[in-house]
Amino acid sequence: MLTKEQIAQRIAQELQDGYYVNLGIGIPTLVANYVPTGINVILQSENGLLGMGPFPTESEIDADLINAGKQTVTILSGSVFFDSATSFAMIRSGRVDLTVLGAMEVNDKGDIANWKIPGKMVKGMGGAMDLVASAQNIIVAMQHTNRSGASKLLSKLTLPVTGLGCVKKIVTNLCVIDVTSRGFELKELAPGISINDVQNATEGNLIVDGEIPKIKF
């Protein structure tokens, strides 16, 4: 089983030099801590910042400089500020190379639900619907099952959809899955996890072809 940090670390292996990357709140944010050495990625924050740096020190804090999670951040050399319309222009026109998001549910067609639970207070989709409708490359970072043990990888979403056919890859505590026209293709297993464990935790159509390697770090 992978920890949250390991899920992030595995996703970080997908980064390529020069990638513009948008990281959602939660596990996705941790991906920034595992950027492989020798490559440079540029973090986009949809409130209007390209080139997000680390959190500030106490003395660096600037109330006018936050990320999309409303956290105080810093900038780097080459960073740039812009307005929200320009920010989503970048996103919708496909210039963001990789988007990493959390999800409540994903189905085997790549549809994602991550914004609303009927009966609960709905906070809103923020920029998620724009991101999932636009990005060419969307990786979902999440636990394989929910708190009551039910699969989050489904044949049919039970929650309101955020976007259709957009998820390309899922990294969970159990495994790495590619979402293809065939369904959930199992690609890598977490340490100590068997194909059977994944099968049992996956409600949607799971494809297992040949040997499935262990996740490497």
Place this chain on the structure above:
Amino acid sequence: MLTKEQIAQRIAQELQDGYYVNLGIGIPTLVANYVPTGINVILQSENGLLGMGPFPTESEIDADLINAGKQTVTILSGSVFFDSATSFAMIRSGRVDLTVLGAMEVNDKGDIANWKIPGKMVKGMGGAMDLVASAQNIIVAMQHTNRSGASKLLSKLTLPVTGLGCVKKIVTNLCVIDVTSRGFELKELAPGISINDVQNATEGNLIVDGEIPKIKF
């Protein structure tokens, strides 16, 4: 009969303090020379400049600073540069208070033709179609008749239209006309010009109500 300069001078009487104004090429450009004292108007040039100043002196010339007529110009205190999309955002959203244009023909519904003569090399509409489709207040500055003596104020346009129902006022060498739902309403006469002269030079529906005063300068 008014000279070109007098046409511009009469139009300048329509300016109000704080107006944002777009002046077309030709007679409209001359309006800038007759801004009444005590009022301040801001000239918009659709290539991306608000607050256009006079032509430069020899030493002030800057190839990167031109107006929509591609002439070298200067800026003033409070001037601002922007891109072409922002420029036409201003225009289409109706923030330009007054647009002054030349025309080949206007009809008594306020339709204007000023961009194309069939059979002749067509240079293009530039920003004219955006301006006439968007401005709340459009004044046409032109000669009342063309070079062969035919009226340019018609019941029906003979040339390809630039915009529909947009002209509010026309100032010609002969008179000042408001374009209303009734047609061409004669408002003021140039010195030495009779109602009859205007009538003879106007093919479209001319409305003459009561006394018509002389243009005052």
Place this chain on the structure above:
Amino acid sequence: MNKVVKNADDAIQGIQDGMTIMLGGFGLCGIPENSISSIVKAGIKELTCISNNAGVDDFGIGLMLQSKLVKKMISSYVGENAEFERQLLSGELEVELLPQGTLAERCRAAGAGIPAFFTPAGFGTEIAEGKESREFEGKQFIMEKAFDSDFAIVKAWKGDTDGNLIYKATARNFNPMMAMAGKITIAEVEELVRPGELDPNFIHTPSIFVDRIFEGTDYEKRIEQRTIRQN
């Protein structure tokens, strides 16, 4: 023509009960603090507010909610706010949620004389219900319309007395599009300067979009998520 008003109380003249207003800001960053205070003081009610977020309980638009001035919020993300949740669940408050990019683009469209446009965001979701959808080049989009707001209230870093504005860092966010979009646009700035003091090449909002401007006072600039690293 003078766009400069003395303070927020003067700037908000004309905003009436039942109107639709836009308020700049993302979270508590770049919000028009002075104007919000004056609206609360004036007790203007039944307002429809277009703003990306709804503040926190005791700051930002949260102050307007406390005073029950808001009839409807149009936002992309809300609910960092217990009073908001209470009013929503009790039916006192209406909420329309929109994708953040759609919110930004509907402001920009209003300010650009574009009545409608197509976006992929929300296609196939409940956001698309009742909206026209259409395929372009094999991909599905929904049609969204420009906002129609009576007033837009924005916060800038510096402004000149002609109405030119510059914003600081990520406090820019929705402010430039909203400044374009209001029938009447009010700008409050941290520092009001004379025309010519801002570099004409680096102005974020050209003067033409701004109708009223004033220098605000006592900016608190509250931080919502104070995150620091140890050095």
Place this chain on the structure above:
Amino acid sequence: MNKVVKNADDAIQGIQDGMTIMLGGFGLCGIPENSISSIVKAGIKELTCISNNAGVDDFGIGLMLQSKLVKKMISSYVGENAEFERQLLSGELEVELLPQGTLAERCRAAGAGIPAFFTPAGFGTEIAEGKESREFEGKQFIMEKAFDSDFAIVKAWKGDTDGNLIYKATARNFNPMMAMAGKITIAEVEELVRPGELDPNFIHTPSIFVDRIFEGTDYEKRIEQRTIRQN
């Protein structure tokens, strides 16, 4: 990842016969002089060029016309150019004329992932022929689509090696929207600096839109209408 290329010859690699390219500039102001020279030198032909104007006989896009490299111009205003007129009348050259604001907005739409939008410009004119028209709030509009171009070539004043750009004065014009709109965007700049040297608050084109950048040489910056006043 390195976006910096040595010169215009390197920058235009991949532009092929028959492609659609955007070229920034208004008149001769803010045009990518170096890249135009390299395209002429390389003899890339059958090009569809999206650019507000078509240069003059011996400068700007006029140089490409002289070498008969242009199949079609998409512009708002052309013909300061005898060779242009000759090719047009002889049927060697196709021209599509568009309202200037529509040209700008179709670039911006392409760069903003907006496949189509409505504009009032051209309604009721021959520009509207074959286009969908629609009424919003009692006013008539036509639907215009985002441009689809293989390359965009822009000219900026300064740029950094990450690809951030700033423009000078009215040389900005169409450049920022075209920079957003190209499948591949080439930027030539008068001065190429290191990341961090441009103020992040005052960048006109964020780096993400730029794929290749180089420092140009020998800018002529020809003036089309040299108008002066006597002091």
